[in-house]
Amino acid sequence: METRGARIGFGVSTALVVCFLWLPLVVIAVYAFNKSSIQSWPVSGWTLHWFRVAWQASDVRSALWLSVRVGLLASGIAIVLGSMAAFGVHRFRFFGRESVSLLLLLPLALPGIITGLALSSFFTFANQQASWLPGLPFSMWTIVIGHATFCVVVVYNNVLARLRRTSGSLVEASMDLGADGWQTFRYVTWPTISTALVGGALLAFALSFDEVIVTTFTAGAQTTLPIFIFNNINRGSQLPVINVVAFVVIALTVIPVWASVRLTHTSGLSRRS
Amino acid sequence: MTLEARERAEVAVEPALDVALVSIRKHYGDVVAVDGVDLEVLRGEFFTMLGPSGSGKTTTLRLIAGFERPDAGRIMLGGEDVAGRPPYERDVNTVFQDYALFPHMTVGENVAYGLKVKGVRKAERETRVTDALRTVRLEGYDARKPSQLSGGQRQRVALARAIVNHPRVLLLDEPLGALDLKLRQEMQTELKRIQQEVGITFVYVTHDQEEALTMSDRIAVFNHGRVEQVGTPVEVYEHPASEFVAGFVGVSNVLERGGRRFTIRPEKITLESGDGPRAPGYVTEAGVVREVIYVGSVTRHVVELESGGTLTVVRQNTEPGSAVDAQGQRVVLAWRPENTFTIASDKEVTE
Numbered sequence: 001m002e003t004r005g006a007r008i009g010f011g012v013s014t015a016l017v018v019c020f021l022w023l024p025l026v027v028i029a030v031y032a033f034n035k036s037s038i039q040s041w042p043v044s045g046w047t048l049h050w051f052r053v054a055w056q057a058s059d060v061r062s063a064l065w066l067s068v069r070v071g072l073l074a075s076g077i078a079i080v081l082g083s084m085a086a087f088g089v090h091r092f093r094f095f096g097r098e099s100v101s102l103l104l105l106l107p108l109a110l111p112g113i114i115t116g117l118a119l120s121s122f123f124t125f126a127n128q129q130a131s132w133l134p135g136l137p138f139s140m141w142t143i144v145i146g147h148a149t150f151c152v153v154v155v156y157n158n159v160l161a162r163l164r165r166t167s168g169s170l171v172e173a174s175m176d177l178g179a180d181g182w183q184t185f186r187y188v189t190w191p192t193i194s195t196a197l198v199g200g201a202l203l204a205f206a207l208s209f210d211e212v213i214v215t216t217f218t219a220g221a222q223t224t225l226p227i228f229i230f231n232n233i234n235r236g237s238q239l240p241v242i243n244v245v246a247f248v249v250i251a252l253t254v255i256p257v258w259a260s261v262r263l264t265h266t267s268g269l270s271r272r273s
Numbered sequence: 274m275t276l277e278a279r280e281r282a283e284v285a286v287e288p289a290l291d292v293a294l295v296s297i298r299k300h301y302g303d304v305v306a307v308d309g310v311d312l313e314v315l316r317g318e319f320f321t322m323l324g325p326s327g328s329g330k331t332t333t334l335r336l337i338a339g340f341e342r343p344d345a346g347r348i349m350l351g352g353e354d355v356a357g358r359p360p361y362e363r364d365v366n367t368v369f370q371d372y373a374l375f376p377h378m379t380v381g382e383n384v385a386y387g388l389k390v391k392g393v394r395k396a397e398r399e400t401r402v403t404d405a406l407r408t409v410r411l412e413g414y415d416a417r418k419p420s421q422l423s424g425g426q427r428q429r430v431a432l433a434r435a436i437v438n439h440p441r442v443l444l445l446d447e448p449l450g451a452l453d454l455k456l457r458q459e460m461q462t463e464l465k466r467i468q469q470e471v472g473i474t475f476v477y478v479t480h481d482q483e484e485a486l487t488m489s490d491r492i493a494v495f496n497h498g499r500v501e502q503v504g505t506p507v508e509v510y511e512h513p514a515s516e517f518v519a520g521f522v523g524v525s526n527v528l529e530r531g532g533r534r535f536t537i538r539p540e541k542i543t544l545e546s547g548d549g550p551r552a553p554g555y556v557t558e559a560g561v562v563r564e565v566i567y568v569g570s571v572t573r574h575v576v577e578l579e580s581g582g583t584l585t586v587v588r589q590n591t592e593p594g595s596a597v598d599a600q601g602q603r604v605v606l607a608w609r610p611e612n613t614f615t616i617a618s619d620k621e622v623t624e
Contacts, residue, residue: 187389
């Protein structure tokens with residue numbers, strides 16, 4: 001049992017860490033409602049004016065729309081490829097299984113700037129070798145491919161972890177009770193992994209939505225929302241709009257991550273059941 | 274099979290053999306898990322496959338269920354060879370060691386699963402689920418999730434989920450292994466009752482000799498992927514066919530006298546301290562007590578004999594304290610020769 005003093009100590013240090021992580025975000029959120037166009041403390045008054053300005057700015061809207069599309073497409077690719085890879089690695093024993101697992105995980109650990117640089121070089125190379133490689137001009141699709149490299153990993157990891165935590169005899173039990181392969185997938189395997197899959201996809205979307213580095217290397221003339229913010233951060237006149245955009249991004253990122261955490265943990269299936 | 278059992282089998286109108294394994298072999302890489310097993314299980318029988326871990330009993334069970342395919346041999350279920358069929362096309366159901374209840378379904382949905390995938394109508398499903406839950410004494414638990422049940426209750430759900438389908442054969446893979454002693458003994462009686470109530474053939478896998486002796490109609494003792502002996506609990510216990518069976522089902526009490534290897538059960542030996550008069554018809558040997566193990570209702574004495582070998586003797590603790598409960602004491606053992614059984618050594622059996 002910890003003493004009263006230790007408990008207070010833990011409480012205070014936890015509070016400090018949470019403040020350290022969240023205070024800057026709170027400041028941004030407060031500025032988004034700031035009446036004045038100049039950032040000064042304390043704020044002079046409250047308004048929703050900048051939300052309207054941001055919504056009416058066509059460059060903000062097109063950037064937001066692009067980010068949403070890229071996030072959805074990258075997550076979609078991640079769901080398909082990530083879950084298939086997880087099933088393959090979990091179900092079958094084959095030569096090089098561990099290597100495949102490592103190769104899938106590596107892009108997440110690799111610095112984004114390396115991934116971005118490599119992809120950029122590759123796309124340029126492919127476009128130059130159009131005679132024998134299908135060229136892919138820098139566009140939304142190159143951004144999607146760039147984001148998919150780390151989104152696939154997130155889904156793969158989530159689904160694989162769930163498969164490993166699930167008792168292997170569930171599938172056998174289902175077959176034993178008369179269910180064929182399709183029925184077993186529909187009634188047993190899918191309900192077991194679906195929350196992990198959706199959780200992974202939400203996390204992948206959140207990662208894609210605020211990605212800057214890989215996007216910088218793989219985008220052509222396109223501007224995603226984070227890139228827009230990055231480009232406008234030094235323009236004083238745009239600052240109130242940026243604050244609003246940042247606030248929206250925080251909200252859009254927090255919601256899927258929160259949902260993902262809930263899906264992955266509270267309804268987690270344990271081995272003992 | 275005993276003569277009696279064979280006669281019963283022949284007069285039955287329907288084919289009385291529920292399971293017949295013919296020269297089954299299965300290996301994993303270099304390891305031979307099942308090495309030529311022949312078994313016959315009669316309709317309505319409680320048949321136990323007993324053996325240490327790695328003896329091939331669980332693999333044999335999985336072969337019958339269809340989770341594994343044999344390398345050679347035939348698996349007959351009710352007269353049909355099912356060796357090439359998937360699990361869902363075999364009229365057997367399994368109770369798994371870890372129960373394998375579907376965690377996202379309620380108890381009722383778990384039990385109804387087999388009926389649902391076979392397209393049984395909802396009204397009939399509900400009646401049969403209620404019946405099955407009543408049989409395992411879990412009425413009214415339909416709406417609970419497996420995670421809300423105790424180990425013993427999960428066990429019963431797993432049982433209900435299997436018997437609700439009225440399979441030809443129910444396969445049980447060490448189903449009581451995860452329960453504590455008291456609950457295990459309770460469930461042994463319970464399993465036997467359920468088996469008699471539903472009249473389904475049970476093929477039961479265990480490494481626990483007491484469990485096997487308590488519940489089974491017949492026992493097959495497995496060792497190194499082979500069956501060493503098949504018989505009723507009394508046959509297997511009183512007349513072990515090999516040294517391995519003698520040692521695995523009970524205490525290994527093997528002596529060699531005059532070129533004859535024989536076994537005798539510990540409770541068939543009397544232990545005397547003095548040189549008093551012997552009853553006629555008894556064989557006697559002198560020895561020294563090496564170990565005294567108090568087990569509550571009985572005390573086990575390990576006695577080293579002067580003519581070589583050791584024997585374990587069990588005495589009822591009818592009176593507290595005993596003159597021979599001392600290590601190093603000289604004693605005389607006596608037994609009737611008709612209680613000894615000649616056995617082949619392990620070497621002869623495997624060759």
